[in-house]
Amino acid sequence: MPVAPSLHYLALGDSYTIGESAPAAYRWPAQLVQQLRRRGIVIDDPYLVAVTGWTTDELATGMDQASLTISYDLVTLLIGVNDEYRGRPAGAYRPAFAALLQRAIQLAGHRPYRVVVVSIPDWGTTPFAQNDKRGVRRIADELDVYNAIARDETSRAGARWVDITVISRQHADLVAGDGLHPSSAQYTLWLQAILPVVVQALRTRE
Template sequence: MALRYLALGDSYTIGEDVPAQARWPMQLVESLRRRGAAIDDPLIVAVTGWTTDELSAGMDQAVLAAEYDLVTLLIGVNNQYRGRSDEDYREQFRALLLRAIALSGHRPHRVVVVSIPDWGVTPFGHASGRDLKQIAHELDHFNAIAREEASHAGAPFVNITGISREHAGLVASDGLHPSGAQYALWTRAVEPVIVEAVAQA
């Protein structure tokens, strides 16, 4: 029976400004299939601009199965962009993570948390007039919260923020979101963790 995969997030998960096949959840599925895995196309619950609370509301509206074999969660950039507090982020992220774990059949090792990339390094970021060091600092802080919450819950955490900084030129035509080539690098980082996760019951 094919694995069922739920991808939760925002513009980085839906793949703003790239073709559907270039989204990293789609690239991940294709790569897993090349390894011989039977896995369905991902159900993506993600909209550009979503914050943690908006993702939660979006999940309320989505038609979700009772259980998934794999869940990925990448959320928080819009909390930072809009100046939301870290206390709100922690509380709402924790609730999302617990919800994702429930949807994984209460198998936290099947829920993979992916870090927030650094939008400040992009051409859009440089043109924004905002303090790029402050953006990086705030995103690092949000990512530390996500890592802590994932560790506490027993969910794996994959840091792709460094990739976003090292490959800042690999962006889509909007000058902000990653290109398919950058998403391929994310996929390469996430895939070994996914393979290990699904190997466990």
């Protein structure tokens, strides 16, 4: 029997995509590929365009510099926490996110159903946030607005949405040694939400 061609996977984002403070094998994109392979899906290692601290505009610049030319079979997008952290208004996030989402869809061969958007986790629940003058409630409210915008734009575009924010709030104790980023165990919990959506996306045909 002919061997199925390997699928190409592009992961776009910031520190949450590269798994800051977690071993590389426990980044959720890496765990995702491992689980897909266990299900018989032939897929390359994720190609990461993500840097700790990136905002939406910095991700856009990073994508330009990466010279992304091939068509990907799966694209994931998780971006926005640094826009919120820097105090940028939600009104500015919408067009910036929408533009990135459209680029992701183009990179997925103009197949929006192959683009999976992951919500922004709530960093306000972490020890790092305890000294932030905005307070836990305000951070949560701001992130809820950001996520509502991302979810709305995702729905409009026909892409897929995964909410991991609730996981970040329910498991705030699962934090890395830096007191800010998720631990490997929390990324595994994210994966439990992300995996079925990705499997469905890869099984969808036009």
